[in-house]
Amino acid sequence: MNKPLRRIAIFCGVLVLALLIRDNWLQYVRADELNSHKHNRRVQIERYAHERGNIIVDGNPVTGSVETTGSDFKYKRVWKNGPMWAPVTGYSSQAFDASQLESLEDGILTGNDDQLFFDRTLSMFTGEKKTGGNIVTTLNGAAQKAAFEGLGNKKGAVAAIDPRTGAILALASTPSYDPSVFAGNTLKDSDARQKLLKDKDKPMLNRALRETYPPGSTFKVVTAAAALENGLYDDIDAKTDSPLPWTLPQTSVPLKNEGNIPCENASLREALRWSCNTVFGKMSDDLGNEKMIEQTEKFGFNKEIFTPVRADASIYPKDNRPQNAMAGIGQASNRTTPLQMAMVASAIANDGKLMQPYMVAERQAPNLDVIYTHEKEQLGQPLSGENAQKVQQMMETVVNSGTGTNARIDGVTVGGKTGTAQHGLNNSEKPYAWFISYAKTDSGSPVAVAVVVEDGNANRDDISGGGLAAPIARNVMKAVVDSQ
Amino acid sequence: MSVVTNTTTIGAIDAPSRRNTELALVVFAVAISVFAYANVGLALNGELPSGMLGYGIGLALLGGVAHLAVRKFAPYSDPLLLPLATLLNGLGLALIWRLDQSERFQALDTFVPAASKQLLFSAVGVGLLVVVLVALKDHRLLQRYTYISMVVALFLLILPMFFPAVNGAKIWIKIPGVGTIQPGEFAKIIITVFFAGYLMVKRDALALASRRFMGMYLPRGRDLGPILMVWAFSILILVFETDLGSSLLFFGMFVVMLYVATERTSWIVFGLVMSAAGAVGVASFEPHVQDRVEAWLDPFAGWDKVAASEQMAKSLMAFGSGGTLGTGLGQGNSDLIGFAANSDFILATVGEELGLAGMMAVLLIYGLIVERGVRTALAARDPFGKLLAVGLSGSFAIQVFVVAGGVMGLIPLTGMTMPFLAAGGSSVIANWALIGILIRISDTARRPAPAPAPSPDAEMTQVVRP
Numbered sequence: 001m002n003k004p005l006r007r008i009a010i011f012c013g014v015l016v017l018a019l020l021i022r023d024n025w026l027q028y029v030r031a032d033e034l035n036s037h038k039h040n041r042r043v044q045i046e047r048y049a050h051e052r053g054n055i056i057v058d059g060n061p062v063t064g065s066v067e068t069t070g071s072d073f074k075y076k077r078v079w080k081n082g083p084m085w086a087p088v089t090g091y092s093s094q095a096f097d098a099s100q101l102e103s104l105e106d107g108i109l110t111g112n113d114d115q116l117f118f119d120r121t122l123s124m125f126t127g128e129k130k131t132g133g134n135i136v137t138t139l140n141g142a143a144q145k146a147a148f149e150g151l152g153n154k155k156g157a158v159a160a161i162d163p164r165t166g167a168i169l170a171l172a173s174t175p176s177y178d179p180s181v182f183a184g185n186t187l188k189d190s191d192a193r194q195k196l197l198k199d200k201d202k203p204m205l206n207r208a209l210r211e212t213y214p215p216g217s218t219f220k221v222v223t224a225a226a227a228l229e230n231g232l233y234d235d236i237d238a239k240t241d242s243p244l245p246w247t248l249p250q251t252s253v254p255l256k257n258e259g260n261i262p263c264e265n266a267s268l269r270e271a272l273r274w275s276c277n278t279v280f281g282k283m284s285d286d287l288g289n290e291k292m293i294e295q296t297e298k299f300g301f302n303k304e305i306f307t308p309v310r311a312d313a314s315i316y317p318k319d320n321r322p323q324n325a326m327a328g329i330g331q332a333s334n335r336t337t338p339l340q341m342a343m344v345a346s347a348i349a350n351d352g353k354l355m356q357p358y359m360v361a362e363r364q365a366p367n368l369d370v371i372y373t374h375e376k377e378q379l380g381q382p383l384s385g386e387n388a389q390k391v392q393q394m395m396e397t398v399v400n401s402g403t404g405t406n407a408r409i410d411g412v413t414v415g416g417k418t419g420t421a422q423h424g425l426n427n428s429e430k431p432y433a434w435f436i437s438y439a440k441t442d443s444g445s446p447v448a449v450a451v452v453v454e455d456g457n458a459n460r461d462d463i464s465g466g467g468l469a470a471p472i473a474r475n476v477m478k479a480v481v482d483s484q
Numbered sequence: 485m486s487v488v489t490n491t492t493t494i495g496a497i498d499a500p501s502r503r504n505t506e507l508a509l510v511v512f513a514v515a516i517s518v519f520a521y522a523n524v525g526l527a528l529n530g531e532l533p534s535g536m537l538g539y540g541i542g543l544a545l546l547g548g549v550a551h552l553a554v555r556k557f558a559p560y561s562d563p564l565l566l567p568l569a570t571l572l573n574g575l576g577l578a579l580i581w582r583l584d585q586s587e588r589f590q591a592l593d594t595f596v597p598a599a600s601k602q603l604l605f606s607a608v609g610v611g612l613l614v615v616v617l618v619a620l621k622d623h624r625l626l627q628r629y630t631y632i633s634m635v636v637a638l639f640l641l642i643l644p645m646f647f648p649a650v651n652g653a654k655i656w657i658k659i660p661g662v663g664t665i666q667p668g669e670f671a672k673i674i675i676t677v678f679f680a681g682y683l684m685v686k687r688d689a690l691a692l693a694s695r696r697f698m699g700m701y702l703p704r705g706r707d708l709g710p711i712l713m714v715w716a717f718s719i720l721i722l723v724f725e726t727d728l729g730s731s732l733l734f735f736g737m738f739v740v741m742l743y744v745a746t747e748r749t750s751w752i753v754f755g756l757v758m759s760a761a762g763a764v765g766v767a768s769f770e771p772h773v774q775d776r777v778e779a780w781l782d783p784f785a786g787w788d789k790v791a792a793s794e795q796m797a798k799s800l801m802a803f804g805s806g807g808t809l810g811t812g813l814g815q816g817n818s819d820l821i822g823f824a825a826n827s828d829f830i831l832a833t834v835g836e837e838l839g840l841a842g843m844m845a846v847l848l849i850y851g852l853i854v855e856r857g858v859r860t861a862l863a864a865r866d867p868f869g870k871l872l873a874v875g876l877s878g879s880f881a882i883q884v885f886v887v888a889g890g891v892m893g894l895i896p897l898t899g900m901t902m903p904f905l906a907a908g909g910s911s912v913i914a915n916w917a918l919i920g921i922l923i924r925i926s927d928t929a930r931r932p933a934p935a936p937a938p939s940p941d942a943e944m945t946q947v948v949r950p
Contacts, residue, residue: 001870002862004744008874009858011740012881016851019885020844022894026803027840034804039787039797042805042817072588072817 041072046110048073048094053109053132053366055089055101058141061134063089071185077102082178084148087157087171087206088139088359090309091179096193100206100309101135101360108133108363108371115372119365133371136362138167142479143447147172150472155454156433157207159338160476163346163438163445165376166355168307170449170476171339173207175199209311212335213452216421217465218434219330220280221391222344224268226295227283228387236268236390246278249321255281255329258420272394273402275418277329284328289319292328298382299344299354301336307357314340330421338450341436344382346448348395349415349438352388354379395437404435406470409478413440416473418465430455435469439477447480449473502563503555509567510547517543517574520813524582527814535599539581542603543574546610557617558927562860565926568853569919572904573606573912575846578813579833580907583826586819598826598907605909609916616920623925627868630681634714637675640667641721654725668730669901669914672737672879673921675718679738680871682711683745687867691746703746711738719762726772729890729900733882735759740878741871744861773896780896792897795821795829799891802832803843810839826907828899831891847888850903854881857922863929873925876918 026034036043052075054061062085065075073094079085090100098106107113111120111132123130140160147158151174160170182193196204205211227233233240244264245254255277257263263276271279284292296302296316305311314336319327326332339357347354356377363372383391395415398404404416416437423429438448451469518540525533547570554561581599589595620626626633644667647657656664683690689707715738719731739755767773779786779793783800786793802818805811816836821829835843857877864870883900890897901911 001744001747001867004747005858005862005870005874008740008744008878009855009862012854012858012878013851015881015885016847016854018894019847019888019892022889022892023803023835023840023843023847026800026892027806027835027843028808031804031807034801035807037784037801037804039784040801040805041820042801045817 044094045072046112047092047098047106048075048077050111050130050132051075052077052092053111053134053364055085055105055109056134056136057085057088057139057144060141068094068184073185077183078180079178082180083176084144084172086176086179087173087208088137088144089179091183093179093183093185093189093193095185095189096182101137104308105135105360105363108135111366115363116365119367119369123366131366133366134364134368135360136364137359138162138165138169138361138374139171139359140169140480140483142483143170143476144172146170146475146479147449147451147472148174148176150451150475151453154468155201155207156452156469157211157338158449158451158472158476159208159342160447160449160480161339161342161346161355161357162480163350163355163448166346166357166379167361167376168339168357168359169447169480171206171208171359173205175201175203177203206309207452207454208338209307209309210337212312212314212337213432213434213454214332214421214423215330215334215336215341216419216432216434217275217277217330218341218344218417218419218436218450219328219334219336220272220275221348221395221417221436222296222299223280223284223287223292223328224272224394225299225348225383225387225391226287226292227268228390229295229383230287230291232283232286233268236394238267239265240267240271240279240283242266242271242276242279242282244278246282248281248325249285251322253322255325268390269394269397272417273397275403280329281325285321285325287328289321289324292316292324293318295382296334298380299347300340300379301334305339305343305357307339307359309359311337311339330419338452341434341450341452342448345416345436345438345450346445347382348388348391349440349445349448350388351385352381352383354382392440399437403466404437404470406466407435407437407474407477409439409474409481412477412481414438414474414477415440416470418470420465433465433468435465435473437470437473437477439481441481441484443484446484447477449476451476501559503551503559506554506563506566507551509563510551510570513567513571513574514540514544514547516571517578520575520578521581523812524578524585524814527812528582528585533581535581539577539599539603542607543570543577546570546573546606550610550613553614553617554923558923560930560932561923561927562856562930564856565853565919565923568849568856569904569916572846572849572853573609576830576902576905576907576912577602577606579830579905580826582814582837583819583830583833585814586825588819589825594823601909602907602912605912606916608909609913612913613916613920613923616917617924620921620924623869623872623921623928624866626677626872627681627684630678630685633674633678633681637671637678638714638717638721640671640674641718643667644725645721649726655727655730663909666908666910668727669910670917671718672730672733673876673914673918675714675734676737676741676872676875676879678714679711679741680868680875683741683871684868686711687745690742691748723766723770726770727899728766728773728776729883729886729898732759732886732898733879733900735762736882737875737879741875744874745867745871776896776898780893783893795824796893796897798822799829799832800893802829803835803892806836806839806843808840810835810837810842813837827901828887828897828906829891830902830906831888834905835892846905847884850880850884850888853877853919854884856926860922860926860929864925865929869925869928873922876922880915880918 051065055063064078068076077092090102092098092102109132147170158172182189247254257277261274301314301316304313316334323332327334356379399407399414399416403418407416419434421432433453436450438445451473453468521536584597584599644654658664686707690703743751775792779796783797798821818833818836854877861870861873887900887902889895901908903915
């Protein structure tokens with residue numbers, strides 16, 4: 001009976017071998033896939049099992065972690081001045097996942113990222129308590145505060161960029177929310193989140209990145225840049241070919257200016273100073289839809305921007321002639337995010353070079369070793385240095401003696417453009433007040449900013465952009481210049 | 485086998501008994517288990533667990549008593565079987581204790597800590613092992629009880645039918661004051677005795693007095709009939725009790741023993757065809773089985789819908805998150821699997837907390853027990869002993885394969901316990917008895933042959949002494 005016995009021995013060996021092979025396949029080959037499976041609760045448990053790393057502004061964390069009890073999740077995220085920083089950090093909730101930086105940089109913040117493998121292995125042996133790494137942002141606390149407080153209880157958003165590097169300095173959105181109120185996983189957290197989701201003012205919407213607005217007159221700087229780049233006009237002080245009144249092409253509708261301003265054949269500088277609709281509407285029509293699209297796309301329109309947090313794409317669409325003419329003054333189907341308009345201002349301020357906007361300056365390992373540093377990156381050159389300086393002169397005239405005088409800062413060169421974007425059916429709703437600007441010092445331009453305030457002044461005839469948005473922009477720029 | 489020579493000039497040399505080796509290995513096994521406790525305690529609470537001393541002493545006593553019994557009553561037995569079983573039992577105790585500490589379980593209304601009970605059951609199991617060694621001087625005694633075994637096994641199998649189903653399977657009987665018992669675990673051993681006894685007597689008839697049919701040799705009905713009936717009866721009972729793991733186990737064991745007894749490969753073919761037919765048949769009318777087959781084919785498909793599927797998926801995720809080295813004892817989340825985490829799914833805890841490395845070690849320990857069992861069968865001098873040993877170790881191997889393969893998603897989950905590791909009294913007691921019988925057979929097999937009587941002629945051929 002020994003021959004079959006030996007075969008049975010082999011058979012038993014094969015059974016064990018099959019188990020070993022299956023085990024290797026499961027625990028070695030498929031381990032990562034199973035470990036990060038969307039139903040795997042360990043992913044959430046792990047995210048809150050250790051003190052989460054912090055998001056850092058000006059060297060100080062704007063986030064923190066507190067220990068909780070009564071669930072799988074040991075630590076809960078807390079924010080310092082949550083409403084102010086929410087548009088930057090996003091939220092990180094035990095029950096409702098995470099968003100924005102909290103989500104995108106989760107690997108570093110939890111300490112589980114592959115980049116931290118060595119660090120993790122080392123602390124396994126030294127027995128150090130596991131913690132997460134930090135994310136050092138480019139934001140400027142003073143600028144953010146100026147932006148957030150400037151918006152106050154008005155609905156709106158601010159985006160500020162350092163034109164020289166693309167570093168995002170301020171990113172405010174109001175009304176905002178405190179991510180701390182639903183960071184846990186209790187019924188109270190759930191109710192708080194439901195309340196935020198149902199709020200008709202959409203406090204959880206990041207207006208600086210995720211809301212597109214008609215840009216209004218601020219778009220005229222883009223039209224001006226397109227005219228200069230395409231050689232339609234060359235001298236900003238020479239007369240343009242701009243009749244008044246001017247009728248929208250293919251229609252019998254005259255394009256109106258705001259009030260009785262000197263727009264007939266006005267030079268580029270004067271037209272921008274007074275924000276002449278007729279001049280820029282005709283300019284856009286003269287350039288045509290294709291060239292306008294080309295110019296806007298050089299500024300970053302028509303595609304999403306990752307900072308790394310995603311910003312919605314700003315749109316300049318293919319359109320018919322009258323619409324294209326209206327789009328040239330920012331009053332048609334073209335829409336932009338505040339970030340995009342800040343990028344426009346920053347490209348002009350940086351002598352035509354557009355830098356990739358970013359908000360993560362460094363990633364730090366838990367032991368504060370820097371494992372990633374952002375290298376500034378040029379996104380493109382929407383306009384030549386010469387033309388950029390021409391637009392700068394025009395924008396500086398706007399602030400010095402035009403519609404944007406509210407943005408003046410003593411001892412600093414400021415260029416800007418106001419905008420009052422009408423919207424709603426037959427312009428029935430209150431207009432959006434816009435202001436884009438940049439400040440310039442001896443060392444180039446340290447800040448470009450875009451401000452939009454949704455509930456404009458009740459008095460529609462006021463130049464709301466200059467009145468409502470410009471002071472906010474001014475304070476943000478001043479905060480940056482003062483902190484240099 | 486022993487190195488006994490049959491010359492008359494040189495006396496028989498005793499085979500080394502290896503009892504000291506066994507003692508050293510038992511000490512090692514107990515030490516590993518105690519370390520496992522310390523590990524869990526340090527990981528969970530940052531201090532050595534208060535029960536560690538108790539469990540350590542308990543386990544050391546169990547191993548020690550068993551070793552002394554072996555030393556006294558089975559001195560030539562295989563030195564690996566006892567230490568390997570002790571190691572698995574100790575590791576199982578540590579794992580069960582670790583799952584007892586789970587806050588998720590403690591939050592449940594139905595939570596009852598299982599570790600202390602498991603230690604008690606292990607003690608009963610080791611007691612049974614000692615009883616086997618003391619009472620069963622020679623395993624051939626069991627031959628006498630061939631037909632009684634049959635009756636007892638069938639009785640044990642039928643018994644749970646009169647008790648309500650637990651979690652979809654009717655495999656438990658409830659005795660007030662004692663608790664629940666799974667008679668199938670004991671029936672497994674007893675029916676092996678019947679198979680071995682019957683096949684030993686009939687094996688020549690089965691192998692030789694057969695008719696050729698379609699290229700295969702089929703035995704006569706009067707030889708095969710009775711055993712086929714008993715076997716078919718037990719399978720039917722198990723199918724109606726929806727204890728699929730056990731029916732697979734009985735089937736595999738039967739084929740293995742028949743093959744060994746008759747030495748005819750046709751039985752393997754025959755067995756595979758029958759098992760395929762049976763599996764398809766059962767799967768087509770039993771919804772319980774259909775659920776499990778579906779959960780096996782795509783564990784993630786039934787998430788939030790089918791409990792079996794979700795449990796399976798959670799088990800796979802536990803293995804996945806263990807990775808190569810595991811999270812460390814006490815640091816995983818295998819308790820997410822839920823109610824069966826400390827019984828059917830205890831391997832998932834091994835996989836998650838000890839990782840691929842630990843799993844392979846545990847699987848190899850099981851493999852080693854099985855191969856020592858088959859080695860015992862090879863070494864046994866009598867056909868009954870061979871059949872009994874191969875039947876017991878074969879059933880052990882199949883059980884390990886069915887359970888481990890089930891929780892790892894290699895085959896559909898059928899619901900049996902991992903021998904020694906899983907929480908469950910019947911299982912641990914029955915498996916200790918199984919090890920006891922194997923030790924007894926291996927003792928008989930390895931015992932040196934009695935020295936031949938001195939030959940009167942020897943004196944004559946002696947040469948000059950200095």
